Amino acid sequence: MAVAQLSPSYTETRFLSSQLSSASTRLYSRRRQALRPSSKARNAKIVCSVAPNEVQAPITPQTKGTRNKPDCFGVFCVTYDLKAEEETKSWKKLINIAVSGAAGMISNHLLFKLASGEVFGPDQPIALKLLGSERSFQALEGVAMELEDSLYPLLREVSIGISPYEVFQDVEWALLIGAKPRGPGMERADLLDINGQIFAEQGKALNAVASRNVKVIVVGNPCNTNALICLKNAPDIPAKNFHALTRLDENRAKCQLALKAGVFYDKVSNVTIWGNHSTTQVPDFLNARINGLPVTEVIKDTAWLEKEFTEKVQKRGGVLIQKWGRSSAASTSVSIVDAIKSLITPTPKGDWFSSGVYTNGNPYGIAEDIVFSMPCRSDGNGDYELVKDVIIDDFLRERLKKTEAELLAEKRCVAHLTGEGNAYCDLPEDTMLPGEM
Template sequence: MGLSTAYSPAGSGLVPGPLGAGAGAARRRSAQVRRPRLATVRCSVDAAKQVQDGVATAVAAEAPASRKECFGVFCNIYDLKAEDKTKSWKKLVNIAVSGAAGMISNHLLFKLASGEVFGLDQPIALKLLGSERSFQALEGVAMELEDSLYPLLREVSIGIDPYEVFQDVDWALLIGAKPRGPGMERAALLDINGQIFADQGKALNAVASRNVKVLVVGNPCNTNALICLKNAPNIPAKNFHALTRLDENRAKCQLALKAGVFYDKVSNVTIWGNHSTTQVPDFLNAKIDGRPVKEVIQDTKWLEEFTMTVQKRGGALIQKWGRSSAASTAVSIVDAIKSLVTPTPEGDWFSTGVYTTGNPYGIAEDIVFSMPCRSKGDGDYELATDVSMDDFLWERIKKSEAELLAEKKCVAHLTGEGDAFCDLPEDTMLPGEK
């Protein structure tokens, strides 16, 4: 397999190259209104410099003509099928990560490269999306990935234009978002970040794999995911996810702690709704060692306060650690992906924020709502139907639904549904969430 990426010197404008020059891609892109940006998909920054210095000219000269824009360790040509060690490997998977110079990505990228997520027979291409401001840091990340010598990591490219970075990607992990400044209203944040996800949705629609799986981490992630999918009508809405897995993991840990068992005994935990303080960690359906939580934990007061306990975890961590929880967020992203690419253990399920269309629970249609799902491991999922509902659970679910419907009205200008009308009841961001 030959792997290809395009290198364009910063400031040179858009240089046609393997990543941007396919006829189909060009056609798709011409239909897009685009802000001009630096064309900056590159690999192996140091190598590019060396070429300028005349050091690596031998390598450049040896490379075939079609690849002469590209240099560096991740741009080398080789044939995985020709080697015993790699010939049984799967086809390269292309993974885009936005906010790639941030702390969550700094954990996540190395996990993706190590094989921990997609398995030890799955070669990986990482496409890192950053901003002009973060571009140097992106180069640093790419250099550290080079120095890590991960055998499965076969391509790294970096850029600031989603139309280039998202080209043919199989996964888009959308982490980058603006943090809320002091005194900023939630509506303003929805607007600023919503614009980012509208743009990225358009870019995915134009250039990504037709079956790309999109995981939105940047907050407010449910509504960002909704904006993103509305701007990508050619990609199935079912392929978009908002990350609520960190909430699920924290809920499992607290249930284990309270029950005095190890956390691997806790199953069937659902986070319902919005990734905000209206989220609903579900202890009605959750099980501990196969038994209903309410049988094992009879402390009703604790159970009623459980939602608060889970929500406060992030804030408590920030207090301790002085910054938000990048490492465990990255772990939860890994868990969210693995849940889609490995079969769900029999009887269990996982939480993910997905597009509501024909859901069996009676939750409003046309929003992104976290619900219990199962997967065969093919990247797809089905909603779990064997769930119970009671008044306490349903009331809270409706509250989170109301919030998401209000958020949706607030971003109508970004989803193509008319003028925005913003009437958000209260500030429901999780403490410290970006």
């Protein structure tokens, strides 16, 4: 076995030996495979093993100006021309997808769905840009290796890094999953502040380097207020492009309604989750339908709808944690896929989907300038419109007010992160994430 000792002047070495926070994106690409540096070699020369009959990759030092657009990094190149191969296929133009918290549980499910083609389609090649941290860097390398070993034809590039300014370069989708979990004894205000800082930085980075039409889905909790912070820090990107994930809640609500009505869940439609992804969220049974009929005509047990159903959905995450010992990861990744597909495929006629979106201009009388889950429809072009023809009765209105009040209080807590002055944290009560009990 031959051993190549590469000079530290190569880009890859520069990346590995520098402070991870400043030069931190590594490309794993199907264009290479010939050589792999040991991850232990971060502060040293890269030592790579090459089997005698393997093709030695050409060394292509990255030139200035292309630093932020990762392409085939020297030792990872192989000699065949992948671009020419792509021209023989009827594929769409490659899209760049950033995923933060990429070494976490949700990502561990999601990344493989993205890479398989089940999300963006069998003719859509993708580049995955994985954002982690110093603490997760080795794990990120492991994730990248597993992606490589899966041999997904549509997955053309994988890069990993810890600087959002590098990882978010030119991304068309940003799936922001990474966030600190709320630990025992931690106040919600502290969680808002710690995670808010992460999303303020990521918003700034998106504003600086992402595609101007990037679609952002915030998953990391508390996701509504994190999404608000993110969009406030990205003034050059339309606020409408930011979403907080409430699709998991919608899916949970559909499941409960189907169970109660004794139908399969594809018969349940028009389910809105209103408000915050927290225990004040409002699963709307008034406008929901089963087999095309109002839920209230199919399920006559109003007490169940108002109390049991509502609480079940609000607290589903916590019950799951009690059983599983960790929060929903597989079903969350499924719901992220659903959320993306809802934006890139036309919404079935008469139906809608829930997403936490910016409230400015909403037709429901909900306070402006927060991120609130509401019913949306899409033409399939990545954009959405709010659904106008929904009924809001007194019961629903009262609940909307409660979840709205919570989001307004959360917003006051993070004023220092949204550019609106000093924070003042007067959360009405220490409300819970769905996963907390």
